[in-house]
Amino acid sequence: MPIIELQEVSKLYGFGNATNIALDEVSLSIDEGEFMGVMGPSGCGKSTLMNIIGLLDRPTHGGYSLQGRQVERLSANRRAKARRDTVGFVFQSFNLLPRLTVLENVALPLAYKGVGQIRRAKLALNMLERVGLRDRAYYYPNQLSGGQAQCVAIARALVNNPSIIIADEPTGNLDSTSSRLVMELLSEIHKTGNTILFVTHNPELTRYATRVLYMHDGTIVHDEQTPVGEIAATARKALYTIPTKTVDDDLAGVSALMKAVPHTVKEANMTTTGQDKKKPAKKTSKKRRGGKK
């Protein structure tokens, strides 16, 4: 039985002439253990779909059954509880609370569940251990790099042991190395049996997915299964593909545009490997740009 089943779900915003259809009778069923990527242009309804699946939002029409339970008409309170217990959210902008430490951030969902303080700290520490950031437990979010912050956010999403993780462009604010770190982590979590949904603009990242959804103007235009480790067939068409040179290139979510210009890739490699030579490297790049003009 599918863990998520949407039955002709629509979401409308606004009234009268200004009505905006964010989702147009979308039907979708997702099985437990799927690792699904969602792609599509901005404004196509990806985020709305994620919000409805994640119980942050209610569909205007249509039915939604989550783990076999109809949830489209739940009260705000019950939705909050179901959300807390079954869904973990990861956002593009991390959304950690700046005034709480990393540990407190991770423990927050447990606090809302009513777990005692000591047990909360213990579970949160375990989760940080799992994402490899136990030594950052008492840092504040602004003391972390983007990749670390996103890993903390993932730890927070996981701490309640939810069966579904929803990540809305989790790598949108990250560089390629951090993107890879985050995706590897999600992929790790996927292996333990969680269902994961993620939104991305980067075709490269469909390598991690088992299924890819393409959306346009509030409808699902294409839905395909794809083997893990390969870029989804349709996504590949959207990619300005250049043969990749290293294993790193293969796995990392390096953006397509970056790859389209070969010499910039080399430059990027130079700057990341030789940190001491950062300044000269930058200078040369400026010179080059100037030279082109």
Next chain:
Amino acid sequence: MTSGRGNFKMALASVRNTKWRSLLTMLGVIIGIVSVVTIVGIGEGVKHQVATQADHFGKDLITVRPGKIHSAVNKQVITNSDVLFGRNSSSGLTIQDVEAVKKADHVTQVAPLGTISGLPMFDGRKIDNIQAYATGSDLASILNHKVEYGSFFTGDPNTKDVVIGANVAMKLFNERVPLGQTFVFRGQSMMVRGMFEPFHASPLSPTAGFDDAIFMPYQLADQLSNGGLQFYSILAKPTDHKQAKQAISSVQQQMDKVRGGADSDFSVLDSKSSIAIGGATVDVIATFITVVAVIALLVGGIGIMNIMLLSVTERMHEIGIRKAIGATNRQILSQFMLEAAVLSGVGGVLGVVTSFFLAWFLRTYTDYQPIITWQPVVIATLISVAVGVIFGTAPAVKAARKDPIEALRHE
């Protein structure tokens, strides 16, 4: 439900993180609390002082005052008189009244008290801030107060001798013990015959200002004011404790004779009702000021509401995050309510601390002796928390009802 302690910590942290703003917000509450606690404290202090002083004067002291006593809501208040102990009353007591009281049975000593305007002049200089009183030769023994140097003037109606309060010596004569010195008051030369021990009286007590006073025989004062002298009070002492009641009724009778019965515009009080009236007067004043203080608290509450509304708007994104990771509406509500309560509660505590400091200050540097009892402290703190809860509700409800997606979009 979230654990209360964790929530409380979070609320405290939030208050700490916006120290300046929180302090300014709390200011309204602090001012309200300080005024309530201090005013009640001063009131209690004055009542206490009046009571101890009355003990000091002797339990059976009889006081005649102008004005009738009216009972209102269990409290006796003298109308037609200055709120503070009847001084400067318009329809004062006269020398005839003094003579009447003297005639009463079972009364040994009688001393009127009245003020007479004018400034003393010594060595060609007029000195401000010295009040002249007209009184009788029995004042010292009635007040049970020691004349430290020299002696009190005699009952001789023609004497030009006066007694001075402790501060007058340096102020007027620039001398420690100016016995035998003469000065001029309203063109009349007078001689210092005695000097009182310091009174150390609180500003609201009957002997307030006596340290800065000149006491002259009322016969002399009457001459100076061309027979228009009036008294705000006549003090009398019964022969002994047993005769106290008869003495009072006798004084009443004699006064009735002079004043002509029914529409009598005076009151004869024993020391107990004297104190009660003093206390009632203080209570009336304290109530008025407390009302003002409560308004200050109300304004403080509105300030809290305002800042909480601002805080909710500012932290909309945070609310969105909290909701996304599973906070229910009620949990958000309680978070913001608690924050408002902590804000005003901390304000209340700061207010109480400030009032203790203020009380210490008043004790040390003024004659007020405020007594802070636990009741106003507890009540004030509870009220401040209640203010926070009441005025924190609207913003908290606003936060709790916010749609999570809208809140998340808010930056």
